[in-house]
Amino acid sequence: LKTCLGSHEKCPKSMVNFKPTRLLKIKRFQLDGTLCVQLYQTYGQEVAPYAALSYCWGGNQPIKMTSENICQHLTRLNYTKMPATIRDAITITWRLGIR
Secondary structure: OHHHHHHOOOOOOOOOOOOOOEEEEEEEOOOOOOEEEEEEEOOOOOOOOOOOOOOOOOOOOOOOOOOOOHHHHHHOEOHHHOOHHHHHHHHHHHHOOOO
16 A cells, blocks of 8 residues: 555545544454444545545435434444444454554
């Protein structure tokens, strides 16, 4: 990934002017080592490198952000209730060193 971003001319570079308003922050619990995911609001500030997943949600989803639960999501999202594709993407992102 570092080689691609640093020296491959044909690989797209990040959009410098684009700043997402929300990201998922990935941490690891100290006690059992499981991943912890929480919503992070950037408020237009500079952000660390991040990964994006293009994903078609389709149908009813077990986790949805609403005005009623956004504060809870800022604390923690239930990783185990996420679809397998999302959990896999989070795990790969963690292994790539992107938080």
